[in-house]
Amino acid sequence: MHARLVGKERIMGMRILVALDDSENAMRAAEFVAGNFTPEHQITIFSVFLDTAMICDYYSPGLTPYFLTEQKSFCDLEDKRRAALKSIQEKAKALFIGAGFPEESINIKMKAKSRGVARDIIDEASSGYQIVVLGRRGLSGIGEFFLGSVSQKVLHGCKEASILLVS
16 A cells, blocks of 8 residues: 555555666665655565677677677676676665565666666666656756756656656
């Protein structure tokens, strides 16, 4: 049973999507949830990674040795980034468990980027979450105006859940 906000009553039993990347602000978002939400909530720690399978598996006899060397370096780097992201997710899970959330109420999901990081977060949020929590990137006002940011795109694009940005 989901509790609803009525006056100043505490909200309990919601599904919360915590979007993590490798930034400090993302971990602050997890810390905020662990410190400010009750353990009755269902937490999903969600990350999007670059799917390099097509690039890493690509081979043609016409490829130069330089390209092949750089291809291997790129793929090794992406494998390390994916492993680091998994480690960050596990650290967030340990944070939630330490805050009293039962292990069975914490899910970890990692998804290959398909439509863009923001769009993939929005798509996941539309599968029944009440709140999406993510860190705000440290772009300058001008940089954010021209380039946008994942948090801004999620904030404006997600219609299915409430968004909580943590600085």
